[in-house]
Amino acid sequence: MKDAFWKYIVIASLVGALVVIAFLQFNAKRSISNLINGNEQALNEFKNATLLEKLRSDILTVESQIRGMVITKNASHISDIEKKIFAVKTDLEQIEKSIFDKSTEKQAQQLRYLVDEKLHFSQKILDEFYLNGKTAAENVINTNRGKRLTDSILKLTDEIEEAKQVQVSGLLHSNDSDSANAANSSIWLAMISGIALFLASVFVILRLNSQSKLIKELDESHRRERQAIELKEQFMANMSHEIRTPMNAIIGFTNILQKGKLDKIQSQQVSAIQTSGENLLTIVNDILDFSKIEAGMMRLESAPFSLRGTLQDIEMMFHEKVRLRGLNLQVNVAPELPDIFIGDAVRLTQILVNLISNAIKFTEHGIISVHVSNASGNDVKLLNDNTEKRVNLHFEVQDTGIGIPKEKLDVIFDRFRQASSDITRRFGGSGLGLSIVKNLVELQNGSIEVTSSPGKGSSFIFNIPFLMADKQFRIDNKSTEDDSFNTLNTEVAHIEGVKILVVEDNILNQDLMRQLLTSWELNFTIAENGKTAIDYLKKEPFNLVLMDIQMPEMDGYTTTKKIRADLKLQTPIVALTAHALAGERERCLSAGMNEYFPKPIREEQLRTLISRFVKLDTFEIYDAPPKFRSNTPSVLAVQSIGKSGGQGADKQLPPNKNGKKTNKVLNLTYLQDISKGNTDFITSMLQQFSAQMPAEIAELHNAISIPDFTLIKALAHNMKTTVAFVGLDKSLHPPLDLIENAALKQDISTIQQAFDKVKTLCEKAMNEIWK
Numbered sequence: 001m002k003d004a005f006w007k008y009i010v011i012a013s014l015v016g017a018l019v020v021i022a023f024l025q026f027n028a029k030r031s032i033s034n035l036i037n038g039n040e041q042a043l044n045e046f047k048n049a050t051l052l053e054k055l056r057s058d059i060l061t062v063e064s065q066i067r068g069m070v071i072t073k074n075a076s077h078i079s080d081i082e083k084k085i086f087a088v089k090t091d092l093e094q095i096e097k098s099i100f101d102k103s104t105e106k107q108a109q110q111l112r113y114l115v116d117e118k119l120h121f122s123q124k125i126l127d128e129f130y131l132n133g134k135t136a137a138e139n140v141i142n143t144n145r146g147k148r149l150t151d152s153i154l155k156l157t158d159e160i161e162e163a164k165q166v167q168v169s170g171l172l173h174s175n176d177s178d179s180a181n182a183a184n185s186s187i188w189l190a191m192i193s194g195i196a197l198f199l200a201s202v203f204v205i206l207r208l209n210s211q212s213k214l215i216k217e218l219d220e221s222h223r224r225e226r227q228a229i230e231l232k233e234q235f236m237a238n239m240s241h242e243i244r245t246p247m248n249a250i251i252g253f254t255n256i257l258q259k260g261k262l263d264k265i266q267s268q269q270v271s272a273i274q275t276s277g278e279n280l281l282t283i284v285n286d287i288l289d290f291s292k293i294e295a296g297m298m299r300l301e302s303a304p305f306s307l308r309g310t311l312q313d314i315e316m317m318f319h320e321k322v323r324l325r326g327l328n329l330q331v332n333v334a335p336e337l338p339d340i341f342i343g344d345a346v347r348l349t350q351i352l353v354n355l356i357s358n359a360i361k362f363t364e365h366g367i368i369s370v371h372v373s374n375a376s377g378n379d380v381k382l383l384n385d386n387t388e389k390r391v392n393l394h395f396e397v398q399d400t401g402i403g404i405p406k407e408k409l410d411v412i413f414d415r416f417r418q419a420s421s422d423i424t425r426r427f428g429g430s431g432l433g434l435s436i437v438k439n440l441v442e443l444q445n446g447s448i449e450v451t452s453s454p455g456k457g458s459s460f461i462f463n464i465p466f467l468m469a470d471k472q473f474r475i476d477n478k479s480t481e482d483d484s485f486n487t488l489n490t491e492v493a494h495i496e497g498v499k500i501l502v503v504e505d506n507i508l509n510q511d512l513m514r515q516l517l518t519s520w521e522l523n524f525t526i527a528e529n530g531k532t533a534i535d536y537l538k539k540e541p542f543n544l545v546l547m548d549i550q551m552p553e554m555d556g557y558t559t560t561k562k563i564r565a566d567l568k569l570q571t572p573i574v575a576l577t578a579h580a581l582a583g584e585r586e587r588c589l590s591a592g593m594n595e596y597f598p599k600p601i602r603e604e605q606l607r608t609l610i611s612r613f614v615k616l617d618t619f620e621i622y623d624a625p626p627k628f629r630s631n632t633p634s635v636l637a638v639q640s641i642g643k644s645g646g647q648g649a650d651k652q653l654p655p656n657k658n659g660k661k662t663n664k665v666l667n668l669t670y671l672q673d674i675s676k677g678n679t680d681f682i683t684s685m686l687q688q689f690s691a692q693m694p695a696e697i698a699e700l701h702n703a704i705s706i707p708d709f710t711l712i713k714a715l716a717h718n719m720k721t722t723v724a725f726v727g728l729d730k731s732l733h734p735p736l737d738l739i740e741n742a743a744l745k746q747d748i749s750t751i752q753q754a755f756d757k758v759k760t761l762c763e764k765a766m767n768e769i770w771k
């Protein structure tokens with residue numbers, strides 16, 4: 001308020017000063033031009049005075065020359081008398097031109113008359129002299145007429161001159177005042193300019209000050225906003241982790257319970273817990289997604305994915321549910337569509353899963369169909385310099401369910417809105433699903449609409465433009481439908497050309513990858529750290545990089561950043577990292593990775609993952625359980641817990657060295673799953689474990705005795721992967737997490753305690769292996 005007051009004062013003064021300066025400038029200019037005029041006039045008057053003086057002197061000269069000649073009778077006195085007379089006439093003409101105007105016409109006539117008379121009289125003396133001699137001429141002179149004429153001329157010219165003198169002095173006086181005026185104006189001008197300059201400077205300084213204050217405030221609020229967003233992001237990541245983990249455990253355990261011996265009522269109760277748990281997880285996921293979208297934190301990925309593979313996964317996911325409900329799910333992709341697109345397959349899956357879930361939920365009998373085609377007919381939009389091609393994919397999810405009343409069609413995409421109030425009672429749900437779907441479609445530059453007739457069914461239609469990958473893969477001996485890719489001039493590669501780079505320092509993990517990738521007959525190379533990975537990538541192209549995060553020499557984040565920034569490679573990179581810390585996914589994605597998976601990765605997950613980034617039908621080499629393979633992280637997590645059986649359950653442990661079963665600390669379900677019960681592989685992994693574990697324990701022990709906290713943290717983190725293979729993750733991840741966190745705080749006593757626990761358990765595990 002105070003600032004604004006001063007601002008207006010300064011601006012008003014400045015404007016005032018400018019007006020005064022303009023006035024003074026005008027005044028000074030006028031005085032100076034008056035001064036110039038006055039000076040010119042004064043100069044003229046001086047010239048006129050000189051002219052009058054010359055006339056007087058020329059008349060007197062004529063008179064004295066004639067008198068001299070008469071007295072001396074010597075004609076030499078008048079040798080140039082004609083010239084002098086002419087001079088007098090010229091003087092008179094000039095005087096008439098420059099001195100007289102209308103107001104002095106009388107004086108002019110008088111002067112002309114007197115001068116003419118005087119010349120006439122002089123001529124008369126000369127004539128008398130020549131005709132009648134000296135005496136006659138003297139008689140004429142003595143009439144005194146000549147003298148009177150001369151006196152009259154002198155008097156008249158004096159009068160004229162005097163009048164002019166008065167004018168000149170008036171002019172000089174006004175010149176004086178004009179020059180004083182101009183001088184004053186200059187002084188005022190200088191003074192006021194000075195003041196204006198001062199005020200302008202004050203104004204500018206005030207503005208600069210307030211601007212720099214504003215900039216500081218803006219910076220500060222921007223920083224706070226960023227901090228708040230980061231905090232919120234962190235909070236969301238933590239929330240999602242914290243809520244999903246126990247939920248997954250609940251659902252996982254109900255899975256295990258279902259498989260056990262239950263009577264009918266117990267089985268119904270467990271089913272109820274499971275359904276409620278799944279519903280709750282969906283609602284939690286919806287709310288988290290929704291708040292992410294609201295906060296503008298929903299990040300879209302851009303990576304190659306197989307359209308048909310994604311749809312197959314989704315179909316598989318609903319297979320059982322649809323069967324149980326006696327419905328029919330038909331998924332169909334227009335044959336002319338290419339298969340590999342670049343975009344966010346997870347979000348696309350989420351949209352379709354939501355729409356199909358609704359369709360199943362609201363359909364009692366009949367068919368649910370999903371059809372994908374090109375929204376613009378056979379058109380492929382060429383972008384940039386024709387190297388990029390975009391296809392506007394058209395998805396239609398149609399059902400033969402209860403339908404939606406016409407008046408509700410507009411509101412069902414609003415958050416928390418359901419078609420009717422008894423929907424919640426009958427079907428449950430939060431009313432968030434379609435709002436998230438709409439947001440996700442729009443985030444991907446698409447649009448969605450719905451048509452429905454109550455009692456007959458509904459149809460949800462959405463279009464999303466996706467970039468086509470420039471490499472399309474196709475399956476051998478299955479050419480007919482895919483040949484149309486060629487019409488799009490797309491480079492066709494075969495699965496044999498696919499090569500995967502595994503960046504992993506942990507030998508156990510390397511062995512595991514080797515086992516899996518070899519069994520799928522996939523071409524791969526293992527790099528033991530980021531630096532080696534970069535060397536490999538410089539030499540040859542890979543289709544996918546599976547990247548560990550914590551590694552010696554160069555960690556996964558740095559390696560990814562270098563691959564993106566220095567090598568300028570867009571190769572998909574997937575992080576595979578031990579025990580997910582909250583926010584880890586976001587960190588990986590912001591480092592430039594395309595996807596993130598927590599270790600220990602399961603075989604099915606790895607297959608789905610690879611199929612998302614390279615092509616996948618060829619993967620059917622291996623007899624995968626016909627359960628769903630999904631891209632949706634939460635479902636994957638449920639699945640993984642369900643399959644692993646969870647800690648504390650009655651596990652089927654593999655034979656140890658003596659072929660006996662044991663239920664002590666070791667749990668080999670994971671190795672069994674992965675190897676499909678291949679005992680050689682399990683034995684070799686156990687050998688590897690027992691060779692690696694004591695070394696890792698010794699290294700950690702050394703690092704603690706120094707203590708080198710950075711090393712402690714890295715070693716503890718790494719150990720998590722090793723122990724997970726033999727089912728020690730549930731018992732050892734908590735103390736290892738404790739060590740990691742305590743290393744950050746440099747809390748050596750906590751580290752020591754946790755280390756003792758780790759060491760004891762590991763020793764116990766080793767004993768079990770070698771027993």
Ligand code: ADP
Pocket residue numbers: 358359362399401402403404412417418419420423428429430431432433434435458
């Ligand atoms: P909800 O979690 O309640 O299912 P949604 O946002 O997914 O929330 O759906 C909002 C409402 O739209 C539903 O409650 C239902 O009334 C209606 N709806 C959505 N899909 C269908 C469908 N396929 N058939 C009939 N009604 C539907």
